Amino acid sequence: MTGNIIDSDNGVLIRYNDMKIALDPLKVIDADLIFVSHAHIDHIHPQKDDAIILTSEETDLLAKRRGIDLGKTVQELNGFELIDSGHILGSRGLLIDGKIFYTGDLATRSRAFLNKGKSVKCDILIIESTYGKNNFHFPPLEKILDEVNKIISNLFSRGIPVVLMGYPLGKAQVLSYLFSSWNPIYVHESVQKMNEAYSQLGIKLRDFIPYHEAFEKDLLKRRPWILIAPLWSGRTNFVKGLKRRYNAVTIAFSGWSVEPSYKYAMSFDYSFPLSDHCDFDELIKFVKDCEPKKVYTIHGFSSELASYLRKLGYDATPLLGSQKSLEESF
Numbered sequence: 203m204t205g206n207i208i209d210s211d212n213g214v215l216i217r218y219n220d221m222k223i224a225l226d227p228l229k230v231i232d233a234d235l236i237f238v239s240h241a242h243i244d245h246i247h248p249q250k251d252d253a254i255i256l257t258s259e260e261t262d263l264l265a266k267r268r269g270i271d272l273g274k275t276v277q278e279l280n281g282f283e284l285i286d287s288g289h290i291l292g293s294r295g296l297l298i299d300g301k302i303f304y305t306g307d308l309a310t311r312s313r314a315f316l317n318k319g320k321s322v323k324c325d326i327l328i329i330e331s332t333y334g335k336n337n338f339h340f341p342p343l344e345k346i347l348d349e350v351n352k353i354i355s356n357l358f359s360r361g362i363p364v365v366l367m368g369y370p371l372g373k374a375q376v377l378s379y380l381f382s383s384w385n386p387i388y389v390h391e392s393v394q395k396m397n398e399a400y401s402q403l404g405i406k407l408r409d410f411i412p413y414h415e416a417f418e419k420d421l422l423k424r425r426p427w428i429l430i431a432p433l434w435s436g437r438t439n440f441v442k443g444l445k446r447r448y449n450a451v452t453i454a455f456s457g458w459s460v461e462p463s464y465k466y467a468m469s470f471d472y473s474f475p476l477s478d479h480c481d482f483d484e485l486i487k488f489v490k491d492c493e494p495k496k497v498y499t500i501h502g503f504s505s506e507l508a509s510y511l512r513k514l515g516y517d518a519t520p521l522l523g524s525q526k527s528l529e530e531s532f
């Protein structure tokens with residue numbers, strides 16, 4: 203195979219057998235093929251009318267629900283294989299010609315209705331490195347659930363409402379599923395919109411009452427309750443209002459919770475590392491499972507992960523986005 207990888211400030215570009223392939227570009231781009239790994243907002247952008255967009259059906263629909271029409275999308279293409287990356291519903295990695303594997307955002311532990319991201323043997327691996335630093339170690343999901351349910355139980359016994367916080371797309375649906383046995387549960391509108399989209403795509407989530415309806419009907423005065431809301435800092439007016447009016451306690455869910463300063467910096471009462479990404483050990487295991495000859499790391503701690511992988515004997519290079527000049531041939 204011949205081609206090269208270009209580290210651009212507009213996603214990763216691959217020239218392969220006379221094709222220019224753009225992986226998760228951040229803005230409009232000229233390419234023969236554009237791959238969109240999932241529907242998080244930094245990955246979905248309208249492209250030119252004639253652009254061919256390779257993505258999953260779920261990502262296409264979730265993007266539309268977020269107000270972005272990805273354009274002319276295809277779910278299959280000869281020589282390209284979409285691989286489940288376990289990050290959010292519809293998230294996929296891309297395997298090019300059975301040789302070059304781009305993971306997109308990746309999680310290799312199953313959570314609620316999400317399967318583990320799959321590894322694939324490849325020559326060249328381009329792997330995300332959001333938590334690619336050796337201090338990001340996430341506990342098992344069961345342990346987090348156990349602790350959080352104990353906290354909720356304790357607060358409920360004292361009539362104190364709880365706000366569970368995570369990104370409206372992806373994390374909030376996992377929270378809606380995992381904590382659905384509590385009652386009553388209300389959801390912020392942004393969460394409700396994505397919950398509905400998930401239900402339409404076959405993930406049946408409970409039909410929760412939207413926050414504004416609960417507010418208008420004065421339901422929030424009847425405590426305790428749970429509200430599933432976006433991951434907002436405790437200093438936003440919305441969260442401050444919930445605390446002032448209802449004495450609510452906030453529990454945030456993010457991999458960054460591993461950093462002791464995170465909870466205080468964001469003014470959360472509690473925070474737990476329930477993540478939609480791999481932790482450090484999972485990233486290393488994933489690389490080992492793929493048995494690549496060459497590894498590129500992208501996003502987050504890309505330099506740290508590449509450096510650790512080199513110590514393990516891998517040929518690893520970080521893609522830094524701003525390093526426009528890097529063109530590596532293969």
Ligand SMILES: [Zn+2]
Nearest residue numbers: 240242289307
């Ligand atoms: Zn993502």
